[in-house]
Amino acid sequence: MRKNIPPKFKSFMVNNFDVIFFILIVIIKLLNYSIQTTPNYNYRNLIYPAAASALVLASIALLLNNKHKTRALYIFNIVISIFLVADTIYYRYFKDIISIAVLRNGLLLGGVATSVTALIKPFDFIYLLDIILLIPLLRLYKKVDRKQLAFKFRLIPFIIIFALGMFMDGTDIYKLSVDQPRLISTMFNRVYIAETLGNVNFHALDLYNVVSTKIANSGKLPDTEESAIKTFLTTQSDLNTNKSMAGIGKGKNLIIIQVEALQQFVINNKVNNEEITPNLNKWINRSVYFDNYFYQVANGGTSDAEFMTNNSLYPAASGAAYYLYCGNQYSSLPKEMNDAGYYTAALHGYKEGFWNRNVMYKAQKFDDFYGERAYKQDEVVGLGLSDKSFLNQSVDKLKSFAEPYYSFLITLSSHFPYDDVKGYGDFNTGAYENTFMGNYLKGIHYTDAQLGTFLDRLDKEGITKNSIIVLYGDHYAIPKNQMQQLYDFTNTKNPDDLKWFELQKVPMIIHFPNEEYKGVNHKYSGEMDVYPTVANMFNLPNKYMLGNDLFSNNSNKVTFRNGSFTDGKVFYVSWTNTYYDINTGNTIPETSELKKQKDDATSQLQYSDDILNHNLLKKLEKDK
Ligand code: GP9
Ligand code: MN
Numbered sequence: 001m002r003k004n005i006p007p008k009f010k011s012f013m014v015n016n017f018d019v020i021f022f023i024l025i026v027i028i029k030l031l032n033y034s035i036q037t038t039p040n041y042n043y044r045n046l047i048y049p050a051a052a053s054a055l056v057l058a059s060i061a062l063l064l065n066n067k068h069k070t071r072a073l074y075i076f077n078i079v080i081s082i083f084l085v086a087d088t089i090y091y092r093y094f095k096d097i098i099s100i101a102v103l104r105n106g107l108l109l110g111g112v113a114t115s116v117t118a119l120i121k122p123f124d125f126i127y128l129l130d131i132i133l134l135i136p137l138l139r140l141y142k143k144v145d146r147k148q149l150a151f152k153f154r155l156i157p158f159i160i161i162f163a164l165g166m167f168m169d170g171t172d173i174y175k176l177s178v179d180q181p182r183l184i185s186t187m188f189n190r191v192y193i194a195e196t197l198g199n200v201n202f203h204a205l206d207l208y209n210v211v212s213t214k215i216a217n218s219g220k221l222p223d224t225e226e227s228a229i230k231t232f233l234t235t236q237s238d239l240n241t242n243k244s245m246a247g248i249g250k251g252k253n254l255i256i257i258q259v260e261a262l263q264q265f266v267i268n269n270k271v272n273n274e275e276i277t278p279n280l281n282k283w284i285n286r287s288v289y290f291d292n293y294f295y296q297v298a299n300g301g302t303s304d305a306e307f308m309t310n311n312s313l314y315p316a317a318s319g320a321a322y323y324l325y326c327g328n329q330y331s332s333l334p335k336e337m338n339d340a341g342y343y344t345a346a347l348h349g350y351k352e353g354f355w356n357r358n359v360m361y362k363a364q365k366f367d368d369f370y371g372e373r374a375y376k377q378d379e380v381v382g383l384g385l386s387d388k389s390f391l392n393q394s395v396d397k398l399k400s401f402a403e404p405y406y407s408f409l410i411t412l413s414s415h416f417p418y419d420d421v422k423g424y425g426d427f428n429t430g431a432y433e434n435t436f437m438g439n440y441l442k443g444i445h446y447t448d449a450q451l452g453t454f455l456d457r458l459d460k461e462g463i464t465k466n467s468i469i470v471l472y473g474d475h476y477a478i479p480k481n482q483m484q485q486l487y488d489f490t491n492t493k494n495p496d497d498l499k500w501f502e503l504q505k506v507p508m509i510i511h512f513p514n515e516e517y518k519g520v521n522h523k524y525s526g527e528m529d530v531y532p533t534v535a536n537m538f539n540l541p542n543k544y545m546l547g548n549d550l551f552s553n554n555s556n557k558v559t560f561r562n563g564s565f566t567d568g569k570v571f572y573v574s575w576t577n578t579y580y581d582i583n584t585g586n587t588i589p590e591t592s593e594l595k596k597q598k599d600d601a602t603s604q605l606q607y608s609d610d611i612l613n614h615n616l617l618k619k620l621e622k623d624k
Contacts, residue, residue: 015066015146019058022073026054026080029127030198033084037091038195046198049172053200055165062158066146074131074138081127084199088127092119095372096353097190097202100210101326172197173205182299185209186320188355213324217613229607229616237542240532242552249537252513253467254337254406255398255458256530258305259451260414262444262473264291264505265490271441272430279452283471284509288517290550292568293508294526295475298561303355305474305527306410310334310364312531312545314608315561321612322360329618333531335365336540337406343367345401347394348410349375349385366408370397381423382413387447391454399461411447416479418443425449437485440477465513468537470530473506497573498580501564508550517551524556524568544617546604557597565601572598 013020030050034043061072083098090098176196177184183193184205194202266276267284275281297304300320307313307321310333316324334344345368352358352371361369372384375393379386394409401407413423418439424446432438451471458464478486486503487495508525510533512518528547535542536549548554556568563574571580572594579588590598611617 011147014144018070018073018141019062022061022077023051023054023058025077025130026057026200027051029080029084030054030200032126033088033199034195036088037097037191045196048168049196049201050198052165052168052172053198053204055161056169057165057200059158059160059162059165062161063151063154065154066148067142070138070141074134077134078131080200081131083203084127085124087194087199088124089120091191092121093373094353094358095191095351096358097194097199099187099190099206099356099359101323101356101359102353104327169197169201172201182301182320185318186299186301186303186355187323188301188303188320190353190356191351209319209323213319221610221614221616225610226616228603229610230620232604232607233544233546236532236545236548239554240536240542240545240549240552242536242549245533245537245549245551247537247539248512249468249534250539251404253398253404253463254342254534254538255463255467255469256309256406256408256534257451257469257471258302258309258408258410258474259447259471260302260411260474261416261418261440261477262414262447262506263477263503264293264473264507265486265503266441266444266477267291267507271432271438271489272428274427276441276445277448279448279455280471280507280509282452283455283511284507286515286518287469287509287511289520290508290510290523290525291505291520292522292524293472293506294504294524294558294560294566295473295506296526296528296558296560297475300355302410302474303357303360306355306357306408307360308527308547309472309530310408312528312547313611314528314546314559314605316612317561317605317609320355322356325612325615326356326359326363328363328612328615329621330364331541331544331617331621332364333534333540334361334367334406334408336535337538338365338367340538340540341404343402343405344407345370345397345405346408346410347374347390347397348412349377349390349393350383350412370394381446382418382420382443383415384412386423387411387413387450388453391450392457395454395457395461395463398458398463403466410474411451413450414440414443414447414477416477418477432489435485436482437478437489444477464511467513468534469511470509470534471511472508472527472530475506476504496580496585497576497578498571498582498585501566501571501573502582510550521550522568523550524558524566525550526558528559544611544620546608557601559601559604561605563598563602563605565597567597570594570597572601 027047027050031043031046034046057076061069064072087097173184183189187209190202193205268281269276295305296308298315299318300307300315300322303320303322304315307315311330315321337344344366346361346366347370350372358369375385375390377385379389398407421439421442424442427442427445429438429441432441483500490503492499529550532542532545532547533550557565559565565572569582571582579590579594581588
């Protein structure tokens with residue numbers, strides 16, 4: 001080193017070369033990973049969170065004596081580098097990042113090992129270069145005479161560096177949780193978390209989420225609770241047998257289409273004197289239309305809608321069931337259809353890892369998941385592949401499936417904030433032009449047109465005649481902070497919680513091969529009720545469902561994740577603990593009957609949470 005270096009600085013650098021090198025090399029590696037996976041991302045934003053994660057790890061090593069400190073930093077560097085190599089290769093094929101769920105569900109390379117290995121590039125291993133070059137250097141460094149601090153003096157740098165790193169990380173995570181509410185707890189977009197917080201922080205958050213969920217659910221479920229759940233499930237199973245519809249789907253295909261942000265107020269409605277959803281309006285006239293059907297999603301958004309439809313279990317109390325409980329055993333619709341000899345497939349033209357779908361579809365036993373890579377990405381409207389191209393390519397896939405099949409399709413283009421106005425094409429919304437509402441109406445009008453073409457093709461291909469087709473909206477389109485636009489559009493005067501809730505419906509349309517049963521059904525129902533309905537029609541077991549068969553005379557009860565509920569006569573709003581008479585719109589006092597309904601709703605949510613938190617279906621299946 002040059003002569004005129006101040007001795008103190010020199011000895012600081014010699015004593016802490018390993019720590020400084022570690023922090024710098026981790027930042028460089030994390031930036032490089034970000035540039036490799038998301039080139040257009042402004043990776044400069046990443047320097048701060050990358051440094052934060054490096055500081056936290058370095059601070060842990062500072063607690064150790066010199067020899068172990070250097071060794072620990074080297075091992076941390078190796079582990080981080082291995083993750084970066086694996087994540088780089090995994091991203092190139094799956095456009096996703098490896099999570100504990102992916103590892104746990106054996107999805108790392110499941111079935112695609114050959115094609116992924118073909119994607120490996122020598123540069124992927126650049127992260128290991130310094131690990132190798134450091135070997136001789138470390139041998140030399142070990143011989144350098146370094147000042148050994150006593151443990152109590154090592155605590156000071158540890159506390160300073162750890163606190164600094166945690167503070168920096170904490171501010172970043174907080175900023176992200178404000179920018180994208182639910183993202184940290186649901187991990188619905190893992191890649192975005194890694195882009196924004198860095199690869200190390202992503203894996204740390206993933207580990208934290210998994211461990212905290214495991215700890216929260218580690219206690220044994222009391223026998224009394226388990227037997228209460230079993231009693232409830234048995235009662236539900238007995239109630240959900242509508243003899244007249246039992247087995248009518250046998251041998252037929254089942255096609256379920258979940259439409260992004262299809263909220264009910266657009267059905268049979270007009271803007272600027274034009275129908276918003278002319279194709280669905282026509283389809284409704286050929287089908288059974290449930291006009292009091294509610295979405296029941298919670299933090300898990302679209303994935304909650306999927307989860308309820310395929311399991312008739314409530315969404316997670318917080319976070320996303322698709323993430324938190326992807327290691328559970330389910331008696332899901334695809335699983336039971338498989339056991340009944342059906343081929344089962346999920347189809348969605350977007351990133352496979354979004355909402356942890358690749359992991360969760362496997363956990364629910366879909367035979368196949370046709371995701372982004374299974375579709376020609378030839379046209380983008382909104383978030384990704386256009387509904388036009390997705391649905392068109394999907395018909396070709398349906399035609400190739402061995403019959404009978406269960407296909408679950410999820411659309412995408414009409415996705416918040418509905419700003420791909422160009423992609424949606426011409427649809428003049430008159431006074432709503434250039435407003436949020438107007439953009440949504442354009443978006444859903446576009447998707448309606450694509451659904452019309454899709455359903456026409458099913459007709460032409462003879463698929464309609466041989467299938468039961470279920471179509472519904474996954475959740476609201478107009479969020480609460482834009483509600484005034486919805487109140488204005490629907491001419492809702494003096495809005496209150498009841499009027500808000502009554503607008504939280506999505507269309508539920510079931511089409512039968514010969515258009516049997518068609519008409520409007522006013523039963524108060526929701527997304528928890530699809531599976532019991534389909535199970536009855538296809539003679540599937542219905543032992544573990546909390547919902548109600550739509551065609552049974554069973555209760556009209558619809559329970560929401562926040563404890564609110566309705567039975568078609570009364571609406572209970574949990575956040576104000578208020579009951580409304582739906583007919584009069586007035587608030588009404590709690591009666592013992594209403595109190596019982598409220599307690600039942602809370603119990604059913606608890607039953608569902610217990611089933612998920614204790615992986616109870618696995619136990620019940622084993623015990624039977
Ligand atoms: C992405 C799409 C959107 O695949 O399903 O999910 P959402 O943001 O509506 O929950
Ligand atoms: Mn959605």
